[in-house]
Amino acid sequence: MSGDATSMDHYGAVLDELADVLDLGRGQFSLHLVRCRYDHLRSQLADALCHRCQQTYDFTLDRLTLAPSAQNLYTSIQDHLHPHGSDRPPDGLMVLGLEQVTDLAAVLGATESVREEFRNHFPFPLILWLDDAAYVQVTRNAPNFASWSAGTLHLEIMCSALREALHQAADHIYTTLVTPAPGSLPAMLRRLNPIGVLRPGELRLALGEAETQGLTLAAEAQAALNWAIALNLADHHPQDLDRPGQYFQRSVDYWTSQEPLEDCDRHLRAGIAHFFLGRHWAWVVDRERRQGDGVDREAWQRARLPLERSIQIFQTCDRLDLVAKCLSGLQRVLKRLEDWDALERYCRLGLDIHPLETYPLKRAYDYGFLGNVALHRQRWAETKQLTQAALQLLDGLPGESGWIRGLYLLNLAKAERGLGNPQGAIAYLLEARAWGDRGHPTTYCAILEELRDLRLEQRQYLMAFKLKQARLEVEKNAGIRAFVGAGRLGLEPQGLDDLYGVAPEIAASGRRLDLERLMERLGRPDYKLVVVHGGSGVGKSSLLNAGLVPALRKPIDYRDNLVVVMRNYTAQWQADLADQMGRALTSLGKVKTEGSLLAQLRQNEGRNLRTILMLDQFEEFFFANPDRLQWRQFFEFLGDCLAIPYVKVVISLREDYIHYLLDANRLESMSAIGHDILGRQVLYGLGNLSLEDARATIADLTGRSRFSLEPALVERVVQDLGGPLQEVRPIEMQIVGAQLQTVGVSTLAAYEQLGDAPKEALVTGYVQEVVDDCGPEHQQLAELVLFLLTDERGTRPLKTRSELEKELEALLPGRVFAEAEPETEEEAEPTEPLDLVLKVACGSGLVMYLPEEPQDRYQLVHDYIAELIQRQRRSDVEQLKERLEQVEREKVAIQLELKDAKQVLGTARRQAKWWSVAGVAVFSVSTILTSSVVYLGNRNLEMARRATNLERIGVGAQQRFSFQQTESLLVSTRALWELKQLTQQHGITDLVDYPAYSP
Numbered sequence: 001m002s003g004d005a006t007s008m009d010h011y012g013a014v015l016d017e018l019a020d021v022l023d024l025g026r027g028q029f030s031l032h033l034v035r036c037r038y039d040h041l042r043s044q045l046a047d048a049l050c051h052r053c054q055q056t057y058d059f060t061l062d063r064l065t066l067a068p069s070a071q072n073l074y075t076s077i078q079d080h081l082h083p084h085g086s087d088r089p090p091d092g093l094m095v096l097g098l099e100q101v102t103d104l105a106a107v108l109g110a111t112e113s114v115r116e117e118f119r120n121h122f123p124f125p126l127i128l129w130l131d132d133a134a135y136v137q138v139t140r141n142a143p144n145f146a147s148w149s150a151g152t153l154h155l156e157i158m159c160s161a162l163r164e165a166l167h168q169a170a171d172h173i174y175t176t177l178v179t180p181a182p183g184s185l186p187a188m189l190r191r192l193n194p195i196g197v198l199r200p201g202e203l204r205l206a207l208g209e210a211e212t213q214g215l216t217l218a219a220e221a222q223a224a225l226n227w228a229i230a231l232n233l234a235d236h237h238p239q240d241l242d243r244p245g246q247y248f249q250r251s252v253d254y255w256t257s258q259e260p261l262e263d264c265d266r267h268l269r270a271g272i273a274h275f276f277l278g279r280h281w282a283w284v285v286d287r288e289r290r291q292g293d294g295v296d297r298e299a300w301q302r303a304r305l306p307l308e309r310s311i312q313i314f315q316t317c318d319r320l321d322l323v324a325k326c327l328s329g330l331q332r333v334l335k336r337l338e339d340w341d342a343l344e345r346y347c348r349l350g351l352d353i354h355p356l357e358t359y360p361l362k363r364a365y366d367y368g369f370l371g372n373v374a375l376h377r378q379r380w381a382e383t384k385q386l387t388q389a390a391l392q393l394l395d396g397l398p399g400e401s402g403w404i405r406g407l408y409l410l411n412l413a414k415a416e417r418g419l420g421n422p423q424g425a426i427a428y429l430l431e432a433r434a435w436g437d438r439g440h441p442t443t444y445c446a447i448l449e450e451l452r453d454l455r456l457e458q459r460q461y462l463m464a465f466k467l468k469q470a471r472l473e474v475e476k477n478a479g480i481r482a483f484v485g486a487g488r489l490g491l492e493p494q495g496l497d498d499l500y501g502v503a504p505e506i507a508a509s510g511r512r513l514d515l516e517r518l519m520e521r522l523g524r525p526d527y528k529l530v531v532v533h534g535g536s537g538v539g540k541s542s543l544l545n546a547g548l549v550p551a552l553r554k555p556i557d558y559r560d561n562l563v564v565v566m567r568n569y570t571a572q573w574q575a576d577l578a579d580q581m582g583r584a585l586t587s588l589g590k591v592k593t594e595g596s597l598l599a600q601l602r603q604n605e606g607r608n609l610r611t612i613l614m615l616d617q618f619e620e621f622f623f624a625n626p627d628r629l630q631w632r633q634f635f636e637f638l639g640d641c642l643a644i645p646y647v648k649v650v651i652s653l654r655e656d657y658i659h660y661l662l663d664a665n666r667l668e669s670m671s672a673i674g675h676d677i678l679g680r681q682v683l684y685g686l687g688n689l690s691l692e693d694a695r696a697t698i699a700d701l702t703g704r705s706r707f708s709l710e711p712a713l714v715e716r717v718v719q720d721l722g723g724p725l726q727e728v729r730p731i732e733m734q735i736v737g738a739q740l741q742t743v744g745v746s747t748l749a750a751y752e753q754l755g756d757a758p759k760e761a762l763v764t765g766y767v768q769e770v771v772d773d774c775g776p777e778h779q780q781l782a783e784l785v786l787f788l789l790t791d792e793r794g795t796r797p798l799k800t801r802s803e804l805e806k807e808l809e810a811l812l813p814g815r816v817f818a819e820a821e822p823e824t825e826e827e828a829e830p831t832e833p834l835d836l837v838l839k840v841a842c843g844s845g846l847v848m849y850l851p852e853e854p855q856d857r858y859q860l861v862h863d864y865i866a867e868l869i870q871r872q873r874r875s876d877v878e879q880l881k882e883r884l885e886q887v888e889r890e891k892v893a894i895q896l897e898l899k900d901a902k903q904v905l906g907t908a909r910r911q912a913k914w915w916s917v918a919g920v921a922v923f924s925v926s927t928i929l930t931s932s933v934v935y936l937g938n939r940n941l942e943m944a945r946r947a948t949n950l951e952r953i954g955v956g957a958q959q960r961f962s963f964q965q966t967e968s969l970l971v972s973t974r975a976l977w978e979l980k981q982l983t984q985q986h987g988i989t990d991l992v993d994y995p996a997y998s999p
Contacts, residue, residue: 023057031148036155040197062090066097092125099134108141115145169196170221223251248277271313278307364393380418403438441478461775482705483737523556534686536863539730540652559610569621619657639669688727712748720759770844794867800855
């Protein structure tokens with residue numbers, strides 16, 4: 001920086017005074033804080049202070065610059081002073097680099113704790129050089145240590161030096177970006193550190209200070225500095241992209257005002273300004289698209305215009321190297337705009353200016369975009385050729401291909417599918433799935449969906465369903481999907497809240513207070529048993545699994561928590577519980593010891609563990625163990641557990657089963673809870689959400705995801721969910737929310753188009769999706785299975801597969817169900833439709849699979865779902881039963897007719913000889929009757945036609961009589977009977993008058 005000597009003269013008096021103070025404090029500890037905003041100025045002033053101390057006072061001022069990884073100021077100084085074991089202290093020490101320390105708060109906290117050690121072991125003046133942010137941290141995190149400083153010396157930059165630093169930074173930016181060099185323009189700008197003499201973070205401060213002091217910068221310099229400020233803001237505040245956009249726009253506005261530009265160098269600067277603005281708008285629009293916000297064509301067009309303008313300027317100035325650097329951004333925008341002709345034109349240009357040796361990745365992009373053009377035009381062979389060329393280039397760049405490889409494999413699969421090769425398409429999609437999302441979940445979800453479509457075409461419904469579930473999981477984890485549907489929140493929620501590490505649904509739904517109260521109970525010795533009760537679907541299991549279990553990973557007081565969760569209650573519940581405890585101990589790095597379950601619980605106390613037995617959905621215990629003697633044995637064990645110190649029991653139970661717990665009150669072992677299992681000290685009620693909590697939950701979940709709802713729609717949905725009681729079931733909220741996103745309803749107008757009862761329509765659609773996932777040929781079976789897992793009361797009976805088979809065979813006569821297929825390590829597509837339906841229903845979360853002995857059982861996940869299915873399917877099943885009863889009645893009638901026919905045939909065979917003579921007479925009568933009817937043809941043409949046909953039947957039977965006697969007799973008898981009916985219908989009561997009537 002020019003004028004350094006003049007600048008130092010400006011600070012001379014202040015530095016001389018500080019040097020004098022340091023000399024007076026020689027040999028004893030003193031602290032001095034020096035505050036200076038800019039790194040280059042701090043370094044210059046530190047050098048000047050060292051020089052003054054040495055020249056004026058023969059005072060050696062040592063210097064320590066902290067590394068970003070520094071963890072302790074005291075030990076860092078010790079290590080610096082005694083690298084070789086020397087005990088001689090310096091005259092004084094300056095410490096710089098505090099502003100670069102990664103965890104400065106922790107360093108200063110440790111400094112505050114050992115501040116007396118500085119006085120005891122550092123007999124010399126200590127100077128800390130600080131920028132503004134570091135100064136605030138020192139005074140906040142080490143206030144007592146900072147108070148030892150007599151005052152803070154504030155050294156500000158001179159106006160002339162500030163102006164010169166900013167102009168120097170602008171010149172550095174222009175020179176760097178215009179000079180041919182590898183790397184993109186944003187990467188080149190980010191690598192500038194310092195920019196001139198200023199660090200990137202100091203640039204905005206310098207501009208603010210210049211504005212405060214009324215300094216006027218050259219407009220062209222300001223335009224360049226705006227780029228650096230905007231990039232710095234975008235990097236450090238990615239959620240606020242409006243401010244960076246304003247800086248980029250100001251630069252473009254300046255260069256637009258200077259047109260026409262005859263100087264090619266200045267023209268290039270204008271082109272760079274347009275590029276930065278267009279790139280920024282493309283990034284903003286793409287982020288809105290990924291967040292699920294509506295993005296129209298005009299938004300992409302807004303990004304296209306400056307990008308295309310920059311390319312035109314670079315071409316005019318014959319700077320194809322800049323065109324090569326900036327072209328890919330325009331290509332991406334054109335793809336979003338689906339301007340395929342323009343995209344093809346710029347891709348051909350890219351192949352001309354992107355040589356393989358210099359731009360292999362951009363050349364791959366060129367081929368990839370051309371593949372997209374061919375794919376849109378359904379030129380399958382051309383798509384395949386171009387995309388394979390792109391992939392071959394990516395093969396040589398293993399560290400740079402990233403997510404784009406998955407996209408190209410997807411395009412190849414679509415081409416193979418278009419060429420009529422589904423197996424080839426599946427192979428590419430399986431490779432793409434194995435490649436993973438690589439930070440681009442939208443593309444990965446498209447891969448899964450394309451693979452699912454192919455599986456559906458091949459009627460591989462279970463594979464297709466699992467692909468759908470995988471896609472939903474990716475969307476949930478990536479923040480694309482807001483709601484989880486009917487499935488309860490799991491033990492490992494993906495999105496975690498800051499306080500306890502619980503699922504956001506718990507933190508946002510008003511359940512945080514419930515969670516804190518439960519944690520308080522578990523930490524107090526006077527709460528041994530907690531019974532969490534509430535109606536079906538209020539979120540009891542979710543509160544435990546996604547709230548309490550994650551929260552208990554942190555110790556309460558000084559004891560670690562051993563959480564043992566049990567959900568399935570078989571007759572061998574003790575063995576199951578022991579097995580769960582062993583797994584829990586293993587997860588904590590503990591070894592399970594030999595002995596009974598109670599002995600293990602007592603040993604846990606001595607191992608500094610608090611054991612928490614969590615019995616989820618405890619009403620299932622009473623279903624699985626109907627014998628009251630089994631209840632008593634379990635309650636006795638429970639009482640013994642409660643008598644052991646540091647053992648807690650948490651039970652979740654539907655409120656309509658609370659009275660089942662009364663049996664426990666009679667047991668002597670329940671003294672630990674005062675024989676009052678239904679007391680306020682034990683029960684903890686959990687109700688539905690209030691309307692306010694429901695609004696907050698929906699707002700939070702959609703705010704975390706890419707799915708947003710119109711405020712008016714949120715209010716309407718909450719009101720519909722609340723009903724007359726003004727309470728919202730969490731499960732119903734999750735189902736309705738999930739279905740809103742599935743069908744793409746985000747406005748009140750679209751919601752109202754669903755019909756008179758839109759909420760019910762959405763819930764019905766959610767259940768129907770599970771049915772549809774089983775395949776069209778299995779739809780009736782799936783509907784019946786779900787219905788059979790309910791009863792008339794709208795509850796959820798547990799049923800084995802054999803029980804379901806028996807009931808299905810009654811509803812589907814003639815249908816035979818094979819035995820369940822054995823489970824394999826790699827699950828294949830089931831050949832038995834019932835296995836498929838059960839696996840899809842369980843995988844969807846609508847049905848729970850309960851492995852038990854001797855047979856596994858199945859149960860709907862919530863009473864709410866059972867009530868819904870009962871309402872929807874009851875009439876259909878009743879109609880099916882009525883049809884079956886009608887068919888059964890007709891079957892009985894047919895059997896009776898067959899019995900009579902067999903008797904007639906038997907008689908016919910015994911009298912065959914007689915029939916051979918009588919048959920001629922029958923045929924004669926048939927012929928005569930037919931002729932008689934034909935005689936009346938003028939009276940009724942239709943009757944005549946029918947009679948003629950019957951006559952032909954009779955004649956034909958007569959001709960076959962000699963070799964098919966029995967069959968011919970039956971045919972002719974039937975024809976005679978029909979002729980008789982025909983004559984009666986048309987009033988022909990006497991055939992004697994007609995000449996043909998004669999035996």
